[in-house]
Every structure is written in structure tokens, then in C-alpha cells.
Amino acid sequence: MNLLRRNDLIMLAFGIVVFAVLQGLMEEGIIGSFWKLNLMLIGINIIMSVSLNLINGYTGQFSLGHAGFMAVGAYVGVVLTTNFHVPFLGALLAGGAAAGFLGFLIGLPTLRLRGDYLAIATLGLGEIIRIVIMNIEYVGGAAGFRNIPHYTNFAWVFFIMLFTLFFIKNFVNSSHGRACIAIRENEIAAEAMGVNTTKYKIMAFTIGAAFAGIAGGLFAHNYYIISPASFTFMQSFIFLIMVVLGGLGSITGGIAGAFFVTFISAALANWPEYRMIIFALLLILLMFYRPQGLFGYVEITNMGIFRKILKRGGTA
Amino acid sequence: MAAELMRVEDVSEVFGGLKAVSDFNFYINKGELVGLIGPNGAGKTTVFNLFTGVYQPTTGTITFNGKSIVGLKPYQITQRGIARTFQNIRLFSELSVLDNVKIAYHCHVKYGLLETVLRMGRYFQEEKEIEEESMKLLSVFKLDDKADEMAKNLPYGAQRRLEIARALAAKPKLLLLDEPAAGMNPQETKELMDMIRWIRKEFGLTVLLIEHDMNLVMGICERIYVLEYGMVIASGHPEEIKKNPEVIRAYLGGGA
Ligand SMILES: Nc1ncnc2c1ncn2[C@@H]1O[C@H](COP(=O)(O)OP(=O)(O)O)[C@@H](O)[C@H]1O
Numbered sequence: 114m115n116l117l118r119r120n121d122l123i124m125l126a127f128g129i130v131v132f133a134v135l136q137g138l139m140e141e142g143i144i145g146s147f148w149k150l151n152l153m154l155i156g157i158n159i160i161m162s163v164s165l166n167l168i169n170g171y172t173g174q175f176s177l178g179h180a181g182f183m184a185v186g187a188y189v190g191v192v193l194t195t196n197f198h199v200p201f202l203g204a205l206l207a208g209g210a211a212a213g214f215l216g217f218l219i220g221l222p223t224l225r226l227r228g229d230y231l232a233i234a235t236l237g238l239g240e241i242i243r244i245v246i247m248n249i250e251y252v253g254g255a256a257g258f259r260n261i262p263h264y265t266n267f268a269w270v271f272f273i274m275l276f277t278l279f280f281i282k283n284f285v286n287s288s289h290g291r292a293c294i295a296i297r298e299n300e301i302a303a304e305a306m307g308v309n310t311t312k313y314k315i316m317a318f319t320i321g322a323a324f325a326g327i328a329g330g331l332f333a334h335n336y337y338i339i340s341p342a343s344f345t346f347m348q349s350f351i352f353l354i355m356v357v358l359g360g361l362g363s364i365t366g367g368i369a370g371a372f373f374v375t376f377i378s379a380a381l382a383n384w385p386e387y388r389m390i391i392f393a394l395l396l397i398l399l400m401f402y403r404p405q406g407l408f409g410y411v412e413i414t415n416m417g418i419f420r421k422i423l424k425r426g427g428t429a
Numbered sequence: 430m431a432a433e434l435m436r437v438e439d440v441s442e443v444f445g446g447l448k449a450v451s452d453f454n455f456y457i458n459k460g461e462l463v464g465l466i467g468p469n470g471a472g473k474t475t476v477f478n479l480f481t482g483v484y485q486p487t488t489g490t491i492t493f494n495g496k497s498i499v500g501l502k503p504y505q506i507t508q509r510g511i512a513r514t515f516q517n518i519r520l521f522s523e524l525s526v527l528d529n530v531k532i533a534y535h536c537h538v539k540y541g542l543l544e545t546v547l548r549m550g551r552y553f554q555e556e557k558e559i560e561e562e563s564m565k566l567l568s569v570f571k572l573d574d575k576a577d578e579m580a581k582n583l584p585y586g587a588q589r590r591l592e593i594a595r596a597l598a599a600k601p602k603l604l605l606l607d608e609p610a611a612g613m614n615p616q617e618t619k620e621l622m623d624m625i626r627w628i629r630k631e632f633g634l635t636v637l638l639i640e641h642d643m644n645l646v647m648g649i650c651e652r653i654y655v656l657e658y659g660m661v662i663a664s665g666h667p668e669e670i671k672k673n674p675e676v677i678r679a680y681l682g683g684g685a
């Protein structure tokens with residue numbers, strides 16, 4: 114099993130190299146400020162899509178309220194840093210904890226629902242969160258929260274993203290993760306094999322929400338002002354598109370989806386109305402040719418050359 | 430006198446107006462291999478669903494290992510030591526054969542969430558054991574060379590065997606098999622029966638087997654319960670059952 118630890122180290126080293134290269138390119142000005150902002154967004158969106166994938170792709174629970182949890186993390190974070198001068202990391206963790214706790218509370222009743230019903234319930238709850246925030250004067254209401262300290266930089270985003278990836282990867286490659294996957298595959302059989310399905314659905318939902326909260330904190334401290342308009346159900350939908358395009362039940366897929374969708378959005382920044390048309394077309398093509406998404410249920414680390422480098426010892 | 434593992438008293442299950450199981454009385458001793466037979470629709474699968482917490486009995490008591498299991502959820506009953514297979518196979522069909530078995534070790538895993546995420550403590554050791562034991566189980570069922578294949582791509586007979594292997598991975602005291610030979614050819618059926626006999630001895634199991642083919646059950650079971658319209662019409666040793674006029678009527682007279 115030292116093989117697994119070795120693989121982790123190889124991937125960590127690879128991650129650091131990627132970081133160093135990108136950071137270098139930014140400092141040299143080869144990556145300009147527009148793409149720098151988008152790289153940060155990609156990192157944040159990777160956290161969002163990989164954590165949503167834990168709920169939708171691995172556990173098979175159709176959640177559509179991820180932007181709501183992001184909003185909770187964002188607002189808890191900015192209140193703590195701006196009004197209470199809490200250190201950034203503490204504010205991020207508190208935001209994640211708050212979003213996770215809310216996910217837990219919401220998960221208890223809603224995860225009894227299945228399929229479409231769960232999707233509608235979570236979509237509604239995401240909207241409720243946003244509307245509640247909009248009506249709290251203390252955080253600026255619909256006008257938004259101002260004077261946020263600009264703490265987020267590329268290093269924060271990148272390393273928290275890396276932590277998220279390792280966390281979710283290790284989770285899904287364990288007995289706990291297998292329990293979640295079993296629920297997705299066949300809930301009755303999962304229960305018959307001793308899996309407490311309610312517990313694991315709620316666990317996946319809570320972990321997913323907590324990471325969305327942390328991503329929300331990173332997102333908020335990248336701007337001087339945030340408003341509830343950033344966390345509409347359209348945004349939840351975009352996160353879902355990342356997961357579905359990239360691939361359900363795959364971390365590689367979550368990364369690819371976040372990359373792709375953020376990149377297209379950035380490239381079409383001047384023609385935002387075309388964005389959704391392109392996504393819609395892509396989703397239709399996907400339905401015909403690759404319904405599981407680009408990397409559905411597979412990891413790039415299990416393919417070709419990577420398999421040779423990392424050797425085989427279970428999935429990564 | 431062998432120790433009793435399970436006792437069921439006066440259990441009935443009513444679906445709307447239909448009494449699928451009525452006044453069911455049953456016991457099984459440790460180490461026994463018992464058959465539950467009866468024509469289609471007799472209520473056999475319903476009995477399994479009652480034993481495993483999928484349904485709750487309308488009346489009656491079910492005691493397993495000295496404790497009542499009525500009201501427990503299916504996963505809790507599995508943790509107490511009852512595992513099952515399904516009449517209509519329920520594998521994790523998009524997962525590998527190996528993962529199907531690994532999942533069933535779930536309730537024996539001790540490492541927690543922190544050890545999982547940080548990959549420390551008991552994580553490596555236990556995962557290694559799970560992998561090794563799973564492969565051992567697969568080789569018992571002649572599936573080890575298919576460990577990486579997707580479960581849904583296995584031939585039908587192999588899927589049935591995989592379901593039994595998966596149930597065994599939960600380390601049950603009592604194994605419930607719902608028509609394990611359904612859809613198998615005579616050769617496969619014979620091999621399966623040998624296998625069931627063998628695993629019972631090897632794992633020190635108690636087995637309750639549903640089958641609607643009477644001859645098949647006669648050869649392997651020590652005791653048999655015959656169910657018709659939700660009622661036990663006969664129970665006892667295969668020899669007695671064979672001669673029982675009620676049973677002959679139900680099977681031959683009914684045209685089944
Ligand atoms: N969940 C249910 N709701 C209503 N009727 C059911 C249900 N499950 C089983 N039944 C009925 O109970 C009877 C016994 O079914 P079952 O236990 O599956 O029979 P067997 O396994 O002996 O073929 C059948 O008439 C069946 O239609």
C-alpha cells in the first residue's frame with residue numbers, strides 16, 4: 114500500500130509544479146490580469162464542481178442548490194473578515210462549517226426525496242438561502258456587501274483546491290466512498306449490504322456543502338463587493354453543467370468540466386447570451402454520444418501513460 | 430440439540446387486502462441448511478423481506494440470536510448477521526466485480542473519516558485486508574479472473590455467484606438465498622449446489638434457501654418448509670415432505 118502513498122506524493126509534486134509554472138507566468142505578465150482572474154475562477158469552480166460531483170455523481174443524489182451553500186460560505190466569511198477581523202483561513206473554515214451545517218440540516222428532510230423531487234427541493238432551498246440573504250440589512254441586502262478585504266490570491270485558491278481534490282479522492286476511494294457509490298448504483302442492495310443509506314447521503318451532502326462554503330469564501334474575498342445576484346439558481350445550474358459535461362462520478366471530470374465551462378464563459382465574456390446556447394448544444398451532443406460526460410466514472414490516473422507512471426494500486 | 434439461531438412466531442404480512450404471509454412459524458438452528466419452497470406467489474420472497482427488514486410484519490415476532498429484530502432497518506439487520514441475495518439480481522452493475530464484493534465489507538470497517546481523508550492509521554491495513562479477502566472470496570466462486578470486469582458484463586450464472594460472494598463478504602451468520610439457481614442450466618445448478626454445501630461448511634454458515642424446484646431442494650436441504658398461499662402446509666425432512674399429500678396436491682394437482 115506504500116504504492117498509494119507514493120502515488121499521492123507524485124500527484125502532489127505534479128500539483129506544485131503546475132502551481133509554480135502558472136505563478137511564474139503570472140508574475141512575468143505572460144498571463145495577463147484577465148486570464149489571471151479566470152484561472153482563479155477555474156480553481157474556485159473546480160472546488161465547486163468536484164464537491165457537487167460527490168453528491169450528484171458519486172452518491173447519485175440530484176442536488177441543484179450548490180450556489181446557495183456557496184453564498185452561505187461567502188457571506189459568513191466576509192462578515193467575519195470585514196466586521197470582526199478574523200484571519201482569512203479562520204473565516205474560510207467558518208464559512209465552510211456554516212454551509213456544511215446548513216447542508217446537514219437541509220439534508221435530513223430533503224434526502225428522503227428521490228430524483229426530480231430532490232432536484233426541485235434543493236433548487237428551491239438554494240433560492241430561499243439567496244432571498245433570505247437579500248433581506249438581511251446587516252449584510253447589505255440586494256445591493257451587496259461592500260469593502261471586503263482582498264485576501265484571495267492564486268496561492269490560496271490553488272492549494273485549497275488541491276486539498277479539496279485530495280480530500281474527495283481519498284474519501285471516494287474508501288469504504289465510506291464505496292458506501293456512497295453503492296447508494297448510487299442500487300439503493301436496496303446497498304442497504305442489504307449493511308450501508309446506512311440515510312447517513313451516507315447526508316454525509317455526502319454535508320461534505321459537498323462544506324466545500325462549496327469554502328469556495329464561496331475564496332470567491333468573495335476575490336472581489337471588493339459581493340451580492341446575492343452571484344448566487345442565483347442559474348449559477349447552481351452552471352455548476353451542474355460542469356459536472357455533467359466533465360463527467361459524473363469522476364474527479365478528473367469535475368476538473369475538466371470546471372475548466373471547460375469557465376474557459377468558455379471567459380472567452381465569450383463579450384457575448385454572454387451565446388454562452389448558454391453553446392452549453393445547451395454541448396449537452397445535447399453529449400446526450401447522443403457520451404451520456405456519462407467526458408470522463409464519466411473514470412479517472413485520468415487510470416489511463417494509459419498515467420497508469421504506467423503511477424502503477425496500479427487501486428484507483429489512485 | 431443444536432443452538433437455535435432464529436425463531437419466528439405467528440408472523441403475518443398483509444398488503445392491502447392480500448394476506449401474503451399468514452401465521453408463519455419457523456425456526457432454524459445454527460449450522461442448518463433449510464429450504465423454503467412453494468409455488469410462485471406463495472409468499473417466499475415476502476418471508477425474506479420480513480426477515481431482512483424490507484417489510485415490517487403486520488403481527489408476530491422475529492428473534493435472531495436471542496434478540497428481536499422487528500423494527501430494525503435492513504442495514505441494521507445485516508450488521509446483526511443476516512445477509513441475502515435477491516430473486517431478481519441486484520448487483521452494483523456498473524461497478525467492477527471486485528468493488529461489488531468490497532462494498533459488502535462496509536459494516537466491518539473500523540477506520541473513521543479522518544483516517545480515510547488523511548490516509549493514515551488503520552486505513553492502509555484494513556483496505557489491504559479487504560482487498561485480499563475479497564479476492565479470496567472471488568476465487569471461491571471462480572470469479573477471481575473477472576475481478577476487474579464490470580458486473581453487468583458477467584454471464585447470468587456468474588452474476589448469481591457474485592451475488593452470493595457479495596453477501597458472504599458481509600460475514601453473515603445466516604445467509605438467505607432467494608432462488609439462487611433460477612435461470613441456470615442443470616450443470617450450473619449442480620455446481621451451485623455443491624458450492625453452497627461447501628461454503629456452509631467452510632464458513633460455518635447457516636443457510637436458508639428459497640427454491641420453487643422441489644427436486645433440487647430435496648437433495649441438499651436438511652429440513653424444508655412448504656408454503657402455499659402464504660401458509661405453511663408442511664414442514665420437516667425431505668423424505669416426509671416428498672410423501673406429504675398436501676405437498677403433492679400443491680405441486681402436482683395445482684399444475685405447477
Ligand atoms: N410490496 C407488495 N405489495 C403488494 N403485494 C405484494 C408485495 N410484495 C409481494 N406481494 C404479493 O404477495 C404475494 C407473494 O409474493 P412473493 O413473496 O413474491 O411470492 P414468491 O416469492 O413465493 O413467488 C404475491 O401475490 C405478490 O403479488
Ligand SMILES: [Mg+2]
Nearest residue numbers: 473474475516
Ligand atoms: Mg419470490
